[in-house]
Amino acid sequence: MKQLIRNVYCVGRNYRLHAEELGNSVPSEPMIFMKPSHAIVPMDGSTIALPGGRGEVHYEAELVLRIARDYRPGMAVDELVDVMAFGIDFTLRDVQNKLKDKGHPWTAAKAFLNSAPLTPYTVFPGAADTAAEDFELRKNGEVVQRGNIGNMIFPLQEIVDYIAENYGLGEGDLIFTGTPEGVGPVATGDQLELLYGGRALGSCTVQLGSSSSAR
Numbered sequence: 387m388k389q390l391i392r393n394v395y396c397v398g399r400n401y402r403l404h405a406e407e408l409g410n411s412v413p414s415e416p417m418i419f420m421k422p423s424h425a426i427v428p429m430d431g432s433t434i435a436l437p438g439g440r441g442e443v444h445y446e447a448e449l450v451l452r453i454a455r456d457y458r459p460g461m462a463v464d465e466l467v468d469v470m471a472f473g474i475d476f477t478l479r480d481v482q483n484k485l486k487d488k489g490h491p492w493t494a495a496k497a498f499l500n501s502a503p504l505t506p507y508t509v510f511p512g513a514a515d516t517a518a519e520d521f522e523l524r525k526n527g528e529v530v531q532r533g534n535i536g537n538m539i540f541p542l543q544e545i546v547d548y549i550a551e552n553y554g555l556g557e558g559d560l561i562f563t564g565t566p567e568g569v570g571p572v573a574t575g576d577q578l579e580l581l582y583g584g585r586a587l588g589s590c591t592v593q594l595g596s597s598s599s600a601r
Contacts, residue, residue, distance in 0.1 A: 392558040394421040394502060395549050396448075396475060400538050400564025404446075407567050416540045416548045419492050421475075425502040426560070429473075429580065429588030434500050436572070438595020441480025443572050446565035447523035447531045447580060448473055449516070450504060451542070457555040463542045466555075469507035472521055472580040472587055475562050476501040479571070502562065505580050505588030513542045519583035523568075526577055533566030540564075 398417040399410055406412075427434055436443050454468035475496070482495035510516065516535055523531040535542065545563060549555050572578070572592045579589040 390558040391423040391426055391560060392556065393553075394423055394425060394560045394562070395419075395553070396421060396496070396562040397540065397545055397564040400540055400545075401533065401566045402537075402539060403567035404565055404569065407569070412539065416545055418549060418553065419496060421497045421502050421562075424499055425497060427500045427503045427590075429503045429505045429578075429590045431589050431591075433591045433593050434503055435593050436476060436500060437478060437498055438574075440478050442478075443592075443594065444477045444479045444569050445523060445525070445530070445572055445578060446475040446477060446569050447521065447533065448475055448562045448565050449521060449533075449535055451510065451546075451561045451563065452507060453546075453555055453557060453559040453561070455557050457546065457550040459550075461546075463546050464510075464512045466546055467510045470510040470516065471505045471507050472582060473502055473504040473562055474523070474578065474580070475565060476503075476572075477569075503578075503588075503590050504560075508582075508587070516542075521583075522581045524579045524581065525570075525572070527579075530570060531566055531568035535563065537566065538564060 396419050399413050450471045450473040451467045452469050478495040520532050520534045522529050574594045576592045580587050
C-alpha cells in the first residue's frame with residue numbers, strides 16, 4: 387500500500403447477476419468511473435470510518451490490479467500487472483440512486499474518503515490462474531459475496547485495453563475490476579473480511595457517521 391498510487395479506475399456492472407440484482411442494464415462496453423487516491427485505506431484489521439446519515443452504505447467486493455509499467459498497445463495484462471489485491475468499493479446506495487435519476491455523475495456516491503479499502507498486495511499469477519480460485523467477502527463471519535473473474539462480462543485484457551485507449555494507463559494505477567452479486571448494506575460494528583481461494587487476506591470493522599480519525 388506504500389507504493390505510489392496514481393489513478394484509481396473502477397469498472398461498473400462487470401458481472402451480469404450484479405447488474406440484474408440492482409435492476410440495471412448490462413453495458414455493451416466497460417463502464418468506467420474513478421475514485422481519488424485518498425479513498426484507498428488498508429484492510430489491516432482496523433476500524434474504517436464511513437459516512438452516516440446519508441442512507442445505506444453498501445459493500446462491493448472486487449479484484450484489484452496494480453499496473454506495474456506504462457501501457458503500450460498490444461501489451462498483455464500479464465505483462466502490465468505485477469501484484470493484485472482485493473478491495474471493497476463502498477457505495478452510498480441511496481445517494482447513487484438519486485444521482486442516477488438526475489443523470490448526474492456518481493462521484494458523491496463512490497469517491498468519498500475511505501471508500502476503497504484494500505488488502506495487502508499479493509503476486510499476480512496471471513489472468514488464467516487468477517480465475518482458478520474464487521474470492522469471497524464475509525460479513526461477521528458469513529459469506530455474503532462469492533465471485534470468480536471468469537464470470538466477468540469484460541475480461542481483464544479488455545478492461546486494461548479499454549482504459550488505456552480512452553484514459554491512459556501507467557505505473558501506479560489501480561483498477562477495481564467489478565463486483566459479483568450479493569452486495570448489501572453495512573452497519574456500525576460489522577466486520578468485513580476478504581478471502582481468495584479460502585485464504586484470509588484482510589479485514590476491517592465499519593464505523594458509520596464518524597470522522598476519518600477512526601482509521
